[in-house]
Amino acid sequence: MDRLQAMQVFTRIVEMNSFSRAADTLGIPHASATTLIKNLEAHLGVRLLHRTTRKMSLTPEGTDYYERCVRVLAEIEEGESAISFGGKGPRxxxxxxxxxxxxxxxxxxxxxxxxxxxxxxxxxxxxxxxxxxxxxxxxxxxxxxxxxxxxxxxxxxxxxxxVVTAASPGYLERFGVPRSLDDLSEHMAVHQFSARTGETSDFRFIDRKSEVQVKMRGSFAANDAEANVMAGIEGVGVVQLPRFLLEPHLRAGSLTEVLEEYRPHxxxxxxxxxxxxxxxxxxxxxxxxxxxxxxxxxxxxxxxxxxxxxxxxxxxxxxxxxxxxxxxxxxxx
Known part of the structure; x- marks a missing residue:
């Protein structure tokens, strides 16, 4: 048995949680991966993996062996790179x-x-x-x-x-500039929603050193940040997004930051x-x-x-x- 290959196969199986996927990424037959692990367990005299038709998990011995294999394989890889390429750096x-x-x-x-x-x-x-x-x-x-x-x-x-809260100049001209969190009850929000849960997220602010969530009315929600930015520019409502998304539009004047003193964490x-x-x-x-x-x-x-x-x-x-x-x-x- 090639113990180095067996260690490589074992760690890949653990990381991908699949014999077949591990074998595919390593370019070996599925049966070979199974045989290598059986031979490795026989050589070590312990079971490394609990396997059923639906589930696979590490035994305590398998967990310890996996951690050791990872360190050994990484040391071998970096040692070979250092020698083969004259210590030129990571590769x-x-x-x-x-x-x-x-x-x-x-x-x-x-x-x-x-x-x-x-x-x-x-x-x-x-x-x-x-x-x-x-x-x-x-x-x-x-x-x-x-x-x-x-x-x-x-x-x-x-x-x-x-994180910045902003709205278009046209929107602020129509609905007024919010000066306090209470003013937001008179405004519309461009909401984000989670593609995973379908839930919309409330706006966050810092008020008296504590973070608070403010529920706002809104007629538009998207799980796409670019769509939310464009909705804000078009005056659909107030947006709250990371600054790097809004900065070009803040500089161009198509969006204006509001409630800066309440900016969230x-x-x-x-x-x-x-x-x-x-x-x-x-x-x-x-x-x-x-x-x-x-x-x-x-x-x-x-x-x-x-x-x-x-x-x-x-x-x-x-x-x-x-x-x-x-x-x-x-x-x-």
Whole structure:
């Protein structure tokens, strides 16, 4: 038995939660994956996986062995790269997942600088509207917006994303400029709704140092941030979105910020990767580069800490799920 191959197959099965999918990604027959795991378990004298026709899970011994395999395989990969390429730096394919508009408006315009610094890293980026299980999808790391509570992930906080409330000059001329939260009862909102739950989100504000949610009337709701921006520009109602989406229109005068003194808490931008994995150098340098990028971007503010933390509670990153299609214009120099 090739123990190194068996370790590679085993870790891929765990990460993809499937024998067949793991075999397909590794380019081996499905039967070979099954045989390798059986031989590996026989060699170790323990059962690594509980398997039924409907479910698969790790045994306690399998969990411990998986973590050790991940570290060993990562060390081998980086050791081979260092020797084969003269220590030129991280290399190989890096699979990343990120919200569409955040990626296309802030990250993508600057990505050439990352490639100039790390030319041997080949990047594959998925721009998605909703969170995915990055371990099962074989993704190395992902950008997320909002509070994250998945104990399977390590979270590295990068920056804070300002949220702005705005309306078109025409709308404000017709309905007046709201000066207080009580004034919003006389106004219409352009609501966002969750594609996952179908629920619309209330506007958030800070009033007397506490965050409050304000329910507003509205005749329009979308799960697409670009549609909400356009509805605001056309005078359908008041919008509340991350600043980077509204900034070009605020500068152009087609939108005007309101209730600035009640601006809500900013949203957290984080990079995440699976808990228990050895952090590969290509993931490490990319997450460090993202921290520098967001720190320099005028539409976000530094979070004050770039230390990796493990969250204790979980949400699926819903605030990022409405970032759907690109708006023209590069926002970071």
């Amino acid at each position: 190989g394919r890096l699979r990343v997942d990120m919200p569409r508009l955040l990626g296309k408006m802030i990250v993508l315009p600057q990505l050439c600088r990352f490639h100039q610094r790390y030319p041997d890293i080949d990047m594959t980026i998925g721009f998605r509207d909703s969170s995915v299980d990055i371990g099962h999808e074989g993704i190395d790391c992902a950008l997320r917006i909002g509070v994250l509570q998945d104990a399977r992930l390590v979270v590295k906080n990068l920056a804070l994303l300002d 900013p949203l957290q931008i984080s990079v995440v990767y699976p808990q228990g994995r050895y952090v590969k150098s290509k993931v490490r340098v990319f997450s460090d580069w993202l921290g520098i990028l967001f720190n320099k971007c005028p539409l976000v503010s530094a979070s004050g800490s770039l230390e990796a933390i493990t969250p204790r509670s979980s949400v699926d990153g819903e605030p990022g799920s409405n970032l759907s299609r690109p708006v023209s214009g590069t926002v970071c120099p």
